[in-house]
Amino acid sequence: MKVFRRKWxxxxxLYVMYLPALILFAVFVFYPLFExxxxxxxxxxxxxxxxxxVGLDNFKMxxxxxxxxxAFQNTLVYGIGSxxxxxxWGLAYALLLNQVFFGRKxxxxxxxxxxxxxxxxxxxxxxxxxxxxxGALNDIMLLFGMERVDWLADGSRGVxxxxxxxxxxxxxxxxxxxxxxxxxxxxxxYEAAEIDGTGAWRKFFNITLPLLxxxxxxSVIYKLIGGLQLFDxxxxxxxxxxxxxxxxxxxxxxSLYFQSQNAGYATALGIVLFLFILCVTVITHKLISRNExxx
Amino acid sequence: xxxxxxxGLLLPFAGLLIILFHLAPLYITLSIxxxxxxxxxxxxxxxxxxxxxxxxxxxxxxxxxxxxSNSFVITVGTSFLIIMIGAMAAYPLARVRTKIxxxxxxxxxxxxxxxxxxxxxxxxxxxxxxxxxxxxWGVILVLTTHGLPLAIFTYANFIRTIPxxxxxxATVDGCNGYSVFFRILLPQLKPVTATVLILAGLKVxxxxxxxxxxxxxxxxxxxxxxxxxxxSEFSSNINAAAxxxxxxxxxxxxxxxxxxxxxxxxxSDGAVK
Numbered sequence: 319m320k321v322f323r324r325k326w327x328x329x330x331x332l333y334v335m336y337l338p339a340l341i342l343f344a345v346f347v348f349y350p351l352f353e354x355x356x357x358x359x360x361x362x363x364x365x366x367x368x369x370x371x372v373g374l375d376n377f378k379m380x381x382x383x384x385x386x387x388x389a390f391q392n393t394l395v396y397g398i399g400s401x402x403x404x405x406x407w408g409l410a411y412a413l414l415l416n417q418v419f420f421g422r423k424x425x426x427x428x429x430x431x432x433x434x435x436x437x438x439x440x441x442x443x444x445x446x447x448x449x450x451x452x453g454a455l456n457d458i459m460l461l462f463g464m465e466r467v468d469w470l471a472d473g474s475r476g477v478x479x480x481x482x483x484x485x486x487x488x489x490x491x492x493x494x495x496x497x498x499x500x501x502x503x504x505x506x507x508y509e510a511a512e513i514d515g516t517g518a519w520r521k522f523f524n525i526t527l528p529l530l531x532x533x534x535x536x537s538v539i540y541k542l543i544g545g546l547q548l549f550d551x552x553x554x555x556x557x558x559x560x561x562x563x564x565x566x567x568x569x570x571x572x573s574l575y576f577q578s579q580n581a582g583y584a585t586a587l588g589i590v591l592f593l594f595i596l597c598v599t600v601i602t603h604k605l606i607s608r609n610e611x612x613x
Numbered sequence: 614x615x616x617x618x619x620x621g622l623l624l625p626f627a628g629l630l631i632i633l634f635h636l637a638p639l640y641i642t643l644s645i646x647x648x649x650x651x652x653x654x655x656x657x658x659x660x661x662x663x664x665x666x667x668x669x670x671x672x673x674x675x676x677x678x679x680x681x682s683n684s685f686v687i688t689v690g691t692s693f694l695i696i697m698i699g700a701m702a703a704y705p706l707a708r709v710r711t712k713i714x715x716x717x718x719x720x721x722x723x724x725x726x727x728x729x730x731x732x733x734x735x736x737x738x739x740x741x742x743x744x745x746x747x748x749x750w751g752v753i754l755v756l757t758t759h760g761l762p763l764a765i766f767t768y769a770n771f772i773r774t775i776p777x778x779x780x781x782x783a784t785v786d787g788c789n790g791y792s793v794f795f796r797i798l799l800p801q802l803k804p805v806t807a808t809v810l811i812l813a814g815l816k817v818x819x820x821x822x823x824x825x826x827x828x829x830x831x832x833x834x835x836x837x838x839x840x841x842x843x844x845s846e847f848s849s850n851i852n853a854a855a856x857x858x859x860x861x862x863x864x865x866x867x868x869x870x871x872x873x874x875x876x877x878x879x880x881s882d883g884a885v886k
Binding site for chain 2: 425
């Protein structure tokens with residue numbers, strides 16, 4: 319038996335099984351990344367045969383470009399903001415739906431349904447709501463005797479609207495994760511607390527929240543990945559405008575490439591985005607492994 | 614007693630408000646899609662007639678049926694590859710704990726976190742050199758690559774819950790590592806495969822980034838790209854645009870209604886285990 323086990327755990331012969339995956343990663347992720355480093359040092363326009371090496375000029379320009387700085391701030395708002403909002407909101411829904419009442423499955427489905435819709439379509443739908451002329455929100459404004467507002471004309475308001483739209487669309491994911499997490503908490507804990515006369519808030523902070531920790535970590539990582547990469551909803555709803563005030567890193571790269579035909583610069587921005595996400599990954603990965611030790 | 618009774622009413626009422634709130638965007642889209650262009654009544658009111666012409670315009674104005682079939686081919690092809698390659702890769706990663714495998718798991722996590730757009734320009738160049746632009750196989754391979762990490766993690770988590778004794782018993786009976794996987798483990802992966810299929814399929818069906826860069830040729834366009842083009846070309850005909858948006862959402866909505874259990878358990882299983 320021991321011989322078998324040793325043979326098993328060495329298992330070197332099984333490496334070939336993840337070879338197809340590794341080849342795909344190499345060809346479509348890491349080789350482009352390597353190629354990207356070279357492109358980022360040029361002034362390539364994206365299609366021409368001719369280009370020149372410009373050294374680190376693209377990177378130097380990034381740090382003083384107000385478009386990039388705005389996009390960086392917005393990316394943080396979309397990433398962190400939507401993570402915080404969706405986790406609190408989703409947990410609240412989960413706590414509500416964890417109680418037995420008529421129609422709760424219907425609530426779960428209705429909140430979850432928008433998760434399945436492409437962010438692009440959702441962005442266009444939000445345009446119907448936020449439009450100045452005939453927009454659904456302005457109809458409500460008129461109903462209450464208020465002036466109509468050109469909601470998307472102001473960049474900082476646009477960012478908030480995008481943040482809200484994406485949070486409302488994807489809150490169902492956090493809700494489902496928390497709902498599943500809540501169902502793993504043994505009821506006896508609450509019963510014991512009730513005998514001790516513990517209040518609802520203390521039960522929440524001393525029992526629910528600590529035992530929900532694995533679900534919280536998964537949900538936070540999920541939301542962080544989604545939020546920091548936000549792209550299609552912005553393209554559809556504001557296109558990054560007015561000006562470039564609602565761009566995320568992703569949409570700015572897209573517009574630099576397609577509209578400004580500045581492939582070298584767009585690639586440099588992509589590399590900065592990659593490095594930034596890498597830092598976030600390392601931090602979250604530390605969080606996960608710490609959590610694994612505790613259990 | 615009184616408190617319990619009001620609670621019994623309060624919760625369904627709160628639930629109703631939540632349902633109305635989250636379905637409002639779709640309701641507004643439906644009301645626009647059913648109206649004539651000349652009808653300027655509020656988007657909150659469903660018209661007392663049904664104007665199906667918007668849906669006809671949406672389908673004809675954008676080659677929507679072709680886009681549906683393109684998206685379908687890409688989704689099926691990508692999901693198949695993700696399931697095959699993902700399950701295979703997950704097996705040694707879940708079962709064999711070596712330094713290399715730990716390193717590879719970190720690599721998979723990194724790939725999962727890389728934003729599509731950060732490498733899109735060099736990836737375009739690579740795809741162009743491979744003559745993979747405007748081909749289904751090209752976009753299927755790229756989508757497979759980006760869908761794999763989640764599939765690998767989901768499969769690996771599931772395989773860890775299957776007792777090792779089973780593998781060992783098979784090994785004693787003379788199976789090698791590969792036949793343990795193909796004969797013993799693969800049949801047990803059915804439930805988690807439903808999860809992977811739904812998560813991966815949904816992501817591919819809704820993909821916009823890759824289609825935008827790699828499938829610009831009209832004959833190859835997917836549903837999301839068609840919707841995007843429709844909105845920029847026919848922005849004056851907002852009613853047909855709304856109809857187009859609803860049509861794009863229809864397939865996943867129907868799937869959700871019938872396979873709800875899998876959609877919801879898929880996400881929560883991966884999260885809690």
